[in-house]
Amino acid sequence: MSEANPDQTPSTGTAIHIKDLRKSFDGGKDFVLNGVNLEIPKGVVTCIIGFSGTGKSVLLKHILGLMKPTSGTVEILGNDLSGMNMDQLIKMRTRLGVLFQYAALFDDMSVMDNVIFPLREHRKELKLHDMEEIAKKKLAQVGLDPKHFHKLPSELSGGMRKRVGLARALALDPEIILYDEPTTGLDPILTEVVDDLIVETHKAHAGSTSVVISHDLFAAFRISDHIVMLDKGGVLLAGKPDEFLKSENELIKKFLSKGLKQG
Ligand SMILES: Nc1ncnc2c1ncn2[C@@H]1O[C@H](COP(=O)(O)OP(=O)(O)OP(=O)(O)O)[C@@H](O)[C@H]1O
Ligand SMILES: [Mg+2]
Secondary structure, eight states: GGGOOOOOOOSSEEEEEEEEEEEESSSSSSSSEEEEEEEEETTSSSEOSSSSTTTHHHHHHHHTTSSOEEEEEETTTTEEEEGGGHHHHHHHHHHEEEEOOTTOOOOOSOOHHHHHHHHHOOTTSSSSHHHHHHHHHHHHHOOOGGGGTSGGGSSSSSHHHHHHHHHHHTTTOOOEEEEEEEETTTOOOHHHHHHHHHHHHHHHHHTTEEEEESOOOOOOHHHHHHEEETTEEEEEEOOOOOHHHHOOOOHEEEEEEEEHHHO
């Protein structure tokens, strides 16, 4: 927690560095990502936005090393993923926490077991009791009442499942936390709760980097320090929220007017 950390200096540098990333699924006829150059700064909240089908999820899969570039490179915390073998990739992924769109919980496991799962996989040296203590701490951090710890995901509301998914994403103390469409399909009140949770989680993990993939421009303005807009396989604009507000680009203006109306 930041309160317990005497070093309040924000981190500097680049968390994720993407160089000329191109991805084609049809042998080079059509490129979904067509030369993405992007630096996601360390220590802040970045939102990646763009119209549907612009390749946001494909980009996220490259960041996680789940997809391989047709060309170009992805560097995470200074490490080029392309040179990594499977073991190195798995180890790298433990430094990234991901909250998937539908939380992607294991339905047949209790809340506690869901959060313990990554610890069982990657922190085998820990005793079960210590894993349980970590899980309880993470669940408390995301604001889940202990009376729910032994329930199954099906017994929880959508908002609570998001909290459990986030606690699981935080279990290994990741340096980068990625959110894949965290509020898509949620009602406006729950959207605000989840947006606040993202900001609180970011603040509670001093020096951590948060990346939010979203359709929701309104949320991007509310929660992020840095916004990246993708279009036609590339980065249309990357900058602070006010640079978007000042932009004369027609597409950005259109996205702003539509996005803010929806919000
Ligand atoms: N595994 C795949 N094989 C072939 N084409 C794919 C694959 N994954 C994604 N695509 C294509 O890549 C394009 C971008 O998809 P992507 O899911 O990244 O869009 P998105 O920006 O996340 O959209 P949305 O906002 O609707 O989630 C789409 O045309 C999609 O059909
Ligand atoms: Mg998507």
